[in-house]
Amino acid sequence: MTIISDKNKQFSEVVSLIKKSRYNAIKSVNTELIDLYWNIGKYINEKIQDSQWGQGVVEELAEYISKMEPELKGFSDKNLWRMKQFYEIYKDFPKLSPLVRELSWTHNLIIFSRSQSIEEIEFYLKTSIKEAYSKRELERQISTGIYERTMLGNKSLPASVKNKFPNALNNFKDSYSFEFLKLSDEHSENDLQKGLLRQLKDFILELGKDFLFIGEEYKVQVGNSDFFIDLLFYHRGLQCLVAFELKADKFKPEHLGQLNFYLEALDRDVKKPNENPSIGILLCKDKDSEVVEYALSRTLQPTMIAEYKIQLPDKKLLKQKLRELFADEKN
Numbered sequence: 001m002t003i004i005s006d007k008n009k010q011f012s013e014v015v016s017l018i019k020k021s022r023y024n025a026i027k028s029v030n031t032e033l034i035d036l037y038w039n040i041g042k043y044i045n046e047k048i049q050d051s052q053w054g055q056g057v058v059e060e061l062a063e064y065i066s067k068m069e070p071e072l073k074g075f076s077d078k079n080l081w082r083m084k085q086f087y088e089i090y091k092d093f094p095k096l097s098p099l100v101r102e103l104s105w106t107h108n109l110i111i112f113s114r115s116q117s118i119e120e121i122e123f124y125l126k127t128s129i130k131e132a133y134s135k136r137e138l139e140r141q142i143s144t145g146i147y148e149r150t151m152l153g154n155k156s157l158p159a160s161v162k163n164k165f166p167n168a169l170n171n172f173k174d175s176y177s178f179e180f181l182k183l184s185d186e187h188s189e190n191d192l193q194k195g196l197l198r199q200l201k202d203f204i205l206e207l208g209k210d211f212l213f214i215g216e217e218y219k220v221q222v223g224n225s226d227f228f229i230d231l232l233f234y235h236r237g238l239q240c241l242v243a244f245e246l247k248a249d250k251f252k253p254e255h256l257g258q259l260n261f262y263l264e265a266l267d268r269d270v271k272k273p274n275e276n277p278s279i280g281i282l283l284c285k286d287k288d289s290e291v292v293e294y295a296l297s298r299t300l301q302p303t304m305i306a307e308y309k310i311q312l313p314d315k316k317l318l319k320q321k322l323r324e325l326f327a328d329e330k331n
Contacts, residue, residue, distance in 0.1 A: 031101045034108070041087030044080060058084075086112060093118060099125040106135055114142050116319075123147045127170075131209050144177040144206075148318035153306070155325050156289075161302045164277055165238055175307040176206055176283065183310045189248045192308075193230055210237045218243075220265040229262050240276040241266050244283055251287040251305055253295040260301045277301075283308050 044061075047053040062077035089112050090096055099122075100108050107128055115121040124147065128138055152174035161168055180202045181195040196203045197216055204211055211233045218232040231244040243266060245259050259280040266278040280303040292305045 030104055033105060034101045037083045037105060038087055038090075040080065041083035041085070042091070044084045045087055048084075082109060082113075089118075089121070093122075096122060096125060099129065102129050107133070107138060110135070110138055110142070115147075120147050123150070123170075131205075137205060143312060143315075144179070145313050145315045145318040146173070146177075148315070148322050149173040149175050149177075149313070151322055152318070152325065156292075158296045158299070158302070158304060160296070160299055161279065161304060164302050165240075165279070168238065171208065171210070171235070171238065172281070172304060173306060175309055175313065177313055178203075178206070178308050178310050179312050181310060185310070187248060187310070189230075189246045192246050192248055196231070207233070210235050211242065212236060214241070220262065220269060222261075222265055227262065227265065229266075232266075235279070238276060238279070239274075241271060241278040243278060243280045245280070247282065247284045249285055251282065251284040251292060251295075253291065255282055255284070256295055256299060256303065256305075259303055260299065263301045263303070280304070281306060 044053070044058060047057070048055075058080050059077045062075060062080055065072055065075045086100075086108065090100060096118075103111075103125065111121055111124045111128070115124060124138070124142065127133070127141070127146070131137075133141065150170055150173050153172045154169050156174050157168060157172070161172075178192075178196070180199055181192070183191060183195060187195075193216065200213060204213065212235075214232040214234055216231055218229040220227050220229065229243045230246045233242040233244065234240070235242050243259065243262050245255070245262070247255055259282055263278045263280045271278060280301060282303070282305045284305065284307060287305055287307050296303065296305065
């Protein structure tokens with residue numbers, strides 16, 4: 001039995017070597033492909049800048065490649081213009097060069113064609129690498145305005161969180177998009193909780209892959225009474241427990257008392273000595289920013305209040321809110 005077990009372990013190590021080699025080979029091919037598209041884009045850009053080529057020459061180039069090298073695919077005039085655009089966007093930002101080479105051409109194309117600023121592009125490059133987004137996941141995150149929601153979340157981080165977690169930026173959002181639940185407007189907290197558990201994979205993709213699910217209706221005992229936290233997670237990056245309380249209505253200041261009580265119970269009885277203080281997130285269907293500010297002003301516990309949306313958010317509205325926020329900071 002031991003001999004078979006040892007052999008299986010050795011065989012597993014060989015399989016691991018094969019997988020690692022294949023991964024490195026694919027990564028190497030992808031880097032070479034991105035370099036090729038960069039160099040083609042640079043070549044076309046320079047020829048046009050030097051007035052050696054007019055707009056029609058790119059179409060002639062595409063026709064030439066198609067005719068002379070028919071086995072070479074992906075070099076239509078449309079794609080050649082995209083390569084030129086790719087080069088022009090990144091040529092003045094060398095720090096982003098290693099990032100674009102870690103992603104596929106499809107991912108890069110989605111990011112630079114759907115982003116409106118270099119800051120937004122950088123955010124999606126870094127987040128796609130960190131979260132290992134598939135093409136579908138990346139497109140969904142852009143459609144839900146994750147960049148705007150995260151930046152708004154960074155700006156609204158309470159002092160109680162920033163003081164205890166200096167590296168908390170980009171880990172939380174001002175609002176969460178649960179359009180994948182397909183809930184009706186008249187849903188209950190129970191409907192929301194069951195939906196999130198039923199589609200836990202999508203929920204964690206929305207939260208971020210550093211969130212590890214611990215349990216639902218997580219029991220904490222204080223004195224002779226039992227209390228139940230709606231959803232409990234652990235955040236690998238921040239090394240702390242994260243308690244979610246769900247409210248299917250508008251935020252009310254009294255909601256905070258319950259959540260802060262849960263955080264105290266977690267820190268006293270559940271948190272391990274090497275872990276950071278627990279964080280609480282109150283997820284409400286709606287919130288008034290001024291009421292939130294007042295409610296959190298004297299809260300010492302690291303607590304956040306965020307909205308959730310059951311339909312795709314209005315990206316124009318999110319961008320407007322972000323512009324107004326930055327404008328207020330400059331004034």
